[in-house]
Amino acid sequence: MKKFKAGILGATGAVGQKFVRLLADHPWFEISALGASERSAGKSYREAVNWIEAVEIPAHVAGQTVKDCSPEAMAGVDFVFSGLDAAVAGDIEKSFATAGIPVVTNARVYRREPHVPLLVPEVNPDHVMQIHKQNFHPDGKGFIVTNPNCVCVPLTLSMKPLADAFGIESVVVVSMQAISGAGYPGVPSLDITSNVMPYISGEEEKIMWEPLKVMGMLNDDGTVTNADFGIHSSAFRVPVVEGHLLSVIVKLKKQGVSEEEAHQAFRNWKNPLAGLELPSSPVEPVKLMDDPRYPQPRLHSGRENGMQVSVGRLRKAGLFDFAYTALGHNTIRGAAGGAVLNAELLVKKGLIT
Amino acid sequence: MKKFKAGILGATGAVGQKFVRLLADHPWFEISALGASERSAGKSYREAVNWIEAVEIPAHVAGQTVKDCSPEAMAGVDFVFSGLDAAVAGDIEKSFATAGIPVVTNARVYRREPHVPLLVPEVNPDHVMQIHKQNFHPDGKGFIVTNPNCVCVPLTLSMKPLADAFGIESVVVVSMQAISGAGYPGVPSLDITSNVMPYISGEEEKIMWEPLKVMGMLNDDGTVTNADFGIHSSAFRVPVVEGHLLSVIVKLKKQGVSEEEAHQAFRNWKNPLAGLELPSSPVEPVKLMDDPRYPQPRLHSGRENGMQVSVGRLRKAGLFDFAYTALGHNTIRGAAGGAVLNAELLVKKGLIT
């Protein structure tokens, strides 16, 4: 099988580095162009990047010349991944879509656009069809697909079995988020050593609307009618390198659900990607753990190559119906890895060609 | 003024050390007897203790001989503080009360007893009167007063202004608790370095009933009718040395309270201890902070000698009414310091003589 040529926008940033790492040995995709800011363009990737991953720069990527983030400079790619900062992502991503190049982005800029999918493939795979209503490019070849915020991914994945079985009435989520979520240099060590920061600018707003779109209903006109459950979010930064841990409390639409029924809902839930054989698709996207000490960010966020969301301590909560703990790898499942899985689904659906 | 002679039960443990530190220069109390286990009894305090405080062992305490935790061995004390483990506290504390020696304890054993005050002096000072219904000792000289769990203290103190102004319908609290709460050796470093532990054995149960007693109503017969609001608790351990941080969401009894009114409730709230001039009483027991980045455990848990509870990010929460962050120093305000303040109130009320 011939590999698709993938470009990476923002290749020297923290998310871009994760794309490089995840794509280095990808069976379907090859990194054919690395785009970054003017400061980096023209240098080799090795020279341009302040590499912060715990593995070496893949040898065949290290020597590639970094290019400008423009469709012209990166001509020849079949599609691009974007790890761009929101400040610059809007124009650049649009220029690629307009040039007929699909954009699979982790940036937040287009997440609210009516015809742009906010995709978590195991939760709302049908939303990929929204792209047919986008009109960046006359023949529809260029489009934009987004993945949600790093908390929204484990939140929606962990709610999905309950939502399918019983419906969600409302949810409270308190997130304890890893420092890697803020990129590099990101959080100053004086702010977080032996400390918790009770505020992450702009984060709670995202957590309070994105799940409604992800778990919303696709309409015939390519728009999505948002889900109608209530959400409260309080977001904290904790001294953890990788893995966002969520304390979740849900009220179900169905009344009187027992603890055993809730556990069954997780065990019986079927992964809609099963059988598609997407390379990055975890066998168990949502794993229910029995040990009350689990999941823990350091031990479990890397499970199934960082693509599995772990759920633990699922129990009755007096006020609401159920409480549980959920964990997702923020820079893989919640960012670059989620985008790679999105691209794999697009390929499988014949939307990237 | 002649100082009261205070004994310390469990003087070599983590809570006991904090008592030693807080009482070293106390204007009303002097440390006249140090009680610990058989292993320590007979040694000097300096030899017996694995001192973990960041100040030196007070010179006049270091040389004292550690005694058995019995009324006989510690004869001559006017009252005792107890920092004993729950496993042994029951019998020992009872033996002191029965011997006519008041016990001001941080241990949890007697917290549920109908006539034992579970005291947070700024929240339920009237509950001290419960001791008159205790019958450990024929003439009522010996009694037991408890302080609640280290999360319950900042939780009830931070809810009190809202409770007084609007009533509490229900509350959700997610606690991010410091490692010092587990004592020494306590939490293994492999469990908590770059990690969060999603479970603290027995903790959530305490957080879900203690506030109901603390905020309950004193009856004429010396019992307390618990408050009736709903509570959900999820407790996490985070890599922080001192300071339990709480994410709190409350539903008020009164409907339609505005953000400004909620803020006013904090600003207008009167400290019932004001004017009593208790040495450990903070000027502002509950401080509302405006900076959204505050409070933080490392920066703010030591305010007012660790006796102030800080509240921040008080804001409307869609589902409930209000969300806020609260912080309390777990080993001072939430443990030894709270007990010292209890004792000061007992002295002021003429109950320790």
Add this chain to the structure above:
Amino acid sequence: MKKFKAGILGATGAVGQKFVRLLADHPWFEISALGASERSAGKSYREAVNWIEAVEIPAHVAGQTVKDCSPEAMAGVDFVFSGLDAAVAGDIEKSFATAGIPVVTNARVYRREPHVPLLVPEVNPDHVMQIHKQNFHPDGKGFIVTNPNCVCVPLTLSMKPLADAFGIESVVVVSMQAISGAGYPGVPSLDITSNVMPYISGEEEKIMWEPLKVMGMLNDDGTVTNADFGIHSSAFRVPVVEGHLLSVIVKLKKQGVSEEEAHQAFRNWKNPLAGLELPSSPVEPVKLMDDPRYPQPRLHSGRENGMQVSVGRLRKAGLFDFAYTALGHNTIRGAAGGAVLNAELLVKKGLIT
């Protein structure tokens, strides 16, 4: 190729778990018996172990029944790895050797025995021949091979290129050691959060003699004449999960060596295991890094599956000759992984059959 049947002594401990992880998919070895204390014997491994690794318990191991650590209970193994505590390792390991079962151990008990190899395969591979002079078992089938302390491994590996080229006159090593080196529960979090512990009981003594044996000369009688360079060691515990970082200062036997020559010594050094195709043998056992910010424990200790030692900041030091920083994965290269490589060498040499 038929796999060798390996037993693991102390299989539920921290080192034992690492053996389980490293051997789960080993091409030459299969885990055929798990030995632990009486408390665990008879349970399934899943029940007996408090699993602290960041990957799942290998499925085919989880269900195995844990046995007593005796040659009878573990009959059928071709050899055993030992991750036993020193307190019990002496008798148990001897019983296996005496029973004709080779023991490849991480425990320190027999390291000083005159005919027991203290093996770092890239440094002193010839020392394996010492086993022929052991007399645990009449026909020599049972023997004991040890690997050194977790600091000694990166220290000797990083000195080896310099030793080979110029000779070592003396060395000062200050080690900043990860918490995982103390096992589980190990270091209390209150001792190490935002802190450094300046003392590790018994550690410096090991660091000051083991390198002399490892880098010593094998005699015809199967003893080793220790190397004669001077060593000073100061050992510190730092809040790092994995990876011991060493600050090393060496005085060479040869005078006037230039910085360029020292760098060349590393680049020109030949791995004596090259060509043997041992499964756990890293391509580059000692990697010299140019970036002055490298190596770092979190980023680099896992390189080459944790088997590579990284060296950085190799530079002239006024007083001595050269200073450099060395890093080794303490629980892999410095413990279980080192032992696995030892066993692989023994197989290759025909000593485990």
Add this chain to the structure above:
Amino acid sequence: MKKFKAGILGATGAVGQKFVRLLADHPWFEISALGASERSAGKSYREAVNWIEAVEIPAHVAGQTVKDCSPEAMAGVDFVFSGLDAAVAGDIEKSFATAGIPVVTNARVYRREPHVPLLVPEVNPDHVMQIHKQNFHPDGKGFIVTNPNCVCVPLTLSMKPLADAFGIESVVVVSMQAISGAGYPGVPSLDITSNVMPYISGEEEKIMWEPLKVMGMLNDDGTVTNADFGIHSSAFRVPVVEGHLLSVIVKLKKQGVSEEEAHQAFRNWKNPLAGLELPSSPVEPVKLMDDPRYPQPRLHSGRENGMQVSVGRLRKAGLFDFAYTALGHNTIRGAAGGAVLNAELLVKKGLIT
């Protein structure tokens, strides 16, 4: 006694904040002018500063208006403390000295100047006399006094008893430095969480010459002849908030010194500031501790208000003569607190008037 009017240059930075904290209740000095960059000038201190201290901004300082860092804007001060960045300190400090205003600075710019004291008052108090040879101002009223780098202070203080008793031949120091030494935002949390950074730009150079000047001999012409011992420095950043921990190995000029004699040297050493009653002068500037687990940054760096240097594990070292561990509070003793003590000595000597 009338207080001296002190200005603070760089008052909003990390060192400046420490000056504000230390001077808030100083018995001899009052903060009469706060200088900062153009961006801050004109604002109240409360508005201008991102306050990172664990106590509140002193009430009487919070409302002061921040000024430009010029002698004109800050007219009326008796002298200034400088916490300026080296990048701007040179010109600004010179402008004050030239205007006849003494400058007591923590910045490194003038440390190498032949007539500028590099002062650690307990080590080289006589060096204050160097200022008489400075010629910033015609009548000598304006001058500059510097304190050394945050490692040099505990290093020289801890060597002083040995130097006085036996002479120093050479010293190796490996420093494990706290994150607060890099200011704010300073070290990115991704660089230091569960990690050690093996390189601090420019640090080792300072550590390798500053002690030679501090421990040098004052000449009649106001210059200093540097001490002639050899120094090697390797500097590491560790995840510790406050307190630089040093692993020190020294070779003495006198041969054959016993461990007991070395201990006696510490115990017999006389603090040259004793009797001067300087407010910030610790009773024991250098404290020798017996417990091998001491000193530790978190427990001991705050001793004597952060002005005491702790020494532990003083022991024979084979290669050299002695090894020990030293600890100093980097932002107090090693920075702002050291400068305050310098100013107190200058006042006592009648040099600030």
